[in-house]
Amino acid sequence: MNKWFTYENFWTRNVLFGVSLFGLIYIRTKLLSFPPHPPEFPDTISMFGIFFFVYCSVSAYNHFVVRNLLLKKRYAAYTLATTFVLLTHALIITAVGSFRGMRVNYASELFPSFFILFIGTAVYFIHTWIMQNVVRTKKQLLDKESELFFLKQQISPHFLFNALNNLYGVALAYPAIIADKILELSDLLRYQVESTKKDAVSIEEEMSFVESYINYTNFKSKELHISNKVIGNVEGFSVPPLLFLPLIENAIKYSAETEDSFINIMWSFQNNELQFDIENSYNSLNSEIKGTKVGIENLKKRLQVLYVKHALTSCTDTPNVYKIQLKLWELATNV
Numbered sequence: 001m002n003k004w005f006t007y008e009n010f011w012t013r014n015v016l017f018g019v020s021l022f023g024l025i026y027i028r029t030k031l032l033s034f035p036p037h038p039p040e041f042p043d044t045i046s047m048f049g050i051f052f053f054v055y056c057s058v059s060a061y062n063h064f065v066v067r068n069l070l071l072k073k074r075y076a077a078y079t080l081a082t083t084f085v086l087l088t089h090a091l092i093i094t095a096v097g098s099f100r101g102m103r104v105n106y107a108s109e110l111f112p113s114f115f116i117l118f119i120g121t122a123v124y125f126i127h128t129w130i131m132q133n134v135v136r137t138k139k140q141l142l143d144k145e146s147e148l149f150f151l152k153q154q155i156s157p158h159f160l161f162n163a164l165n166n167l168y169g170v171a172l173a174y175p176a177i178i179a180d181k182i183l184e185l186s187d188l189l190r191y192q193v194e195s196t197k198k199d200a201v202s203i204e205e206e207m208s209f210v211e212s213y214i215n216y217t218n219f220k221s222k223e224l225h226i227s228n229k230v231i232g233n234v235e236g237f238s239v240p241p242l243l244f245l246p247l248i249e250n251a252i253k254y255s256a257e258t259e260d261s262f263i264n265i266m267w268s269f270q271n272n273e274l275q276f277d278i279e280n281s282y283n284s285l286n287s288e289i290k291g292t293k294v295g296i297e298n299l300k301k302r303l304q305v306l307y308v309k310h311a312l313t314s315c316t317d318t319p320n321v322y323k324i325q326l327k328l329w330e331l332a333t334n335v
Contacts, residue, residue, distance in 0.1 A: 018052070050096075058120030061085050066121055082117065089113040138305045139199065146196045146242075184216045195241030203237040203274070207267065210248055214263075217252055224255060225262040232269030239328065240306055244276060246295030247324055251280035254322065258283055272329065279323040284316070 065085065069078035090109040097109075167185070171178045191209050195201050211228065218224050255261040258281040268275040296312075303310045309329040316322055 017055075053092075054116055057085075057089060058116060058123075061117060062120060062124040066124055086110065086113050086117060089116070135307055142302065142305050143196070143199075181216070181219075184212065188213060188216060192242065198241060200238040201241045203234050203239055203267075203269075206239055206241070206244060207234070209242075210244055210265075213245070213248060214252070223259070223261055225260075226265070227263075228265045230267045230269075232267075234267070234269055237269065237274060239274070240302065240308070243299070243302075244326075246299050247276075247278055247326065249295060250324075251278055251322075253289060254282035254287070255280040257287055257289065258320065274328045276326040276328075277323070279321055281320055282322045284320050 061082075065078060065081045068074075069081055087110075090106060090113040093109045093113065094106045167178065167181060170181045174181075188209070191205075191212075195205075195209075207230075214226060214228075218226070251263045255263055261281050263278065263280045266275075266277040268277070300312060303312075311327040312324070314322070314324045
């Protein structure tokens with residue numbers, strides 16, 4: 001389904017609510033006008049304006065007060081902020097009523113304002129519950145798909161053929177280390193299988209897997225130059241498992257076509273943000289590889305489904321150099 005037509009989309013949800021509200025108010029004031037309204041009864045536009053103000057104020061209250069104070073257990077600050085919003089809301093309603101020539105009393109508006117905030121908070125918790133269930137369902141589906149994919153990889157004849165063919169080449173050229181390479185392959189497969197059972201893994205585990213994967217697939221190449229730098233403190237970060245594998249696979253595949261092949265990787269950690277940069281050599285003119293971009297598209301889809309705030313960009317500004325940058329925000333602080 002198009003992301004614009006889902007409950008999770010902020011604009012779709014709120015625009016539909018606004019249109020529905022205006023329609024209900026229009027029916028009430030125009031089509032169901034019997035008996036006649038008193039002179040001071042608001043017209044359609046005025047009523048919609050009142051309800052729109054209430055809706056916006058409650059939405060702002062839920063976002064800035066309930067979400068940032070109540071849900072984070074800052075009860076003292078929440079009480080003060082709620083009191084301030086309640087008094088301000090009643091004051092505005094009183095001022096608007098007086099301006100329209102209606103008889104209103106400030107004290108009498110406190111209870112309706114409190115009731116509005118109470119209902120708005122209840123609706124917010126219902127909305128949060130719905131969103132959590134939507135996210136949980138999508139994550140469960142994604143986890144099942146990922147687990148099935150890697151299980152298929154283990155029994156796939158094509159995958160086994162490539163693995164055995166690689167080991168056969170190692171056995172012929174480097175018979176002394178064949179046992180070590182089998183053990184390395186076993187560790188890589190074990191990590192793939194075990195990590196897909198988790199929602200997240202530590203960034204240290206993921207970085208270790210990336211390094212092991214590069215070493216396993218490129219130990220025979222003396223012409224490939226690889227740099228792997230880390231900036232900042234990596235402790236405490238966690239990410240979805242096997243997140244960087246498609247980017248690493250592409251870099252290894254395309255750099256193998258070039259003479260002065262290289263792969264430069266940089267991990268930058270700052271506050272609650274991770275920036276992953278990878279650049280590699282590639283043959284921009286005579287490449288024999290026909291890219292399908294399936295791995296990159298799957299990566300984008302996975303980040304979207306997991307609701308991980310991210311930015312994925314690529315560029316080829318430098319001749320024969322392909323660069324990809326992946327930024328991740330709001331990473332978990334533990335696994």
